[in-house]
Amino acid sequence: MKDKLTVLVNTCDKYEFLWPDFKNLFDKNFPTELNLDVCLLSQSKTSSLFNKCFTPGPIEFSKAIEYALNKIDTPYILWLQDDYFFTDKLTGEEMQQYIDLCIGYKMDRLGICEDSKYYSHTKVLNETNLYKFNLQSSYTLSLQASIFRKDWLINIVKGKDWTPWETELCGTLEINKINKQDKLSNIYMVERYFYSEAMRKGNETNFYKEFKKNKLI
DSSP: OTTTEEEEEEOOGGGGGGHHHHHHHHHHHSOGGGOOOEEEEOSSOOOTTSSEEEOOOSOOHHHHHHHHHTTOOSSEEEEEETTEEEOSOOOHHHHHHHHHHHHHTTOSEEEEEOOOTTOOEEEOTTSSSOEEEOTTOTTSSOOSSEEEEHHHHHHHHTTOOOOHHHHHHHHHHHHHHHHHHHTOOOEEEEEOOOEEEOEETTEEOHHHHHHHHHHHO
């Protein structure tokens, strides 16, 4: 799988304090026996906790994504956010299943995340817990944990000057415009919530406060 998938953890310099805790829980709950490259996308700061660090500087979010993707060799990336801590195990068997689904269905994106009232999707027949996004669904591009086909994501963000919020919203509009023309959606999801949010709107969540307190104990 190492030749197919790279883990890309998105962050910003001001969240550097989260990285040791994120990586500690990641190593406990992710199948590290897969020996995947785990890369950090920050602004200027690096960390020895990760195999590679991409530091494009203070540029727009979409340009930073494009910068990092152009330095990754595998055809797929697993996108993660550093302020979502792993609190349940993802197994090697699960990851193999997900990458096989991506290849078998020629997916552009496979969300591995909690379902949302904003999503419009249909269950895929003869598959367990696999849903295909309907044409014109909201958040066909989402920064929730997802496996992306790298070249597809590059084409969406290439040349754009989008913030994180615009990347989701404007990216979704662009994807849906393409989908409408082709009458085809290659966006899917499996409902699998394996992480807990540590920060929300710049503030520590109750989960993270408890996590820190228990860690100190």
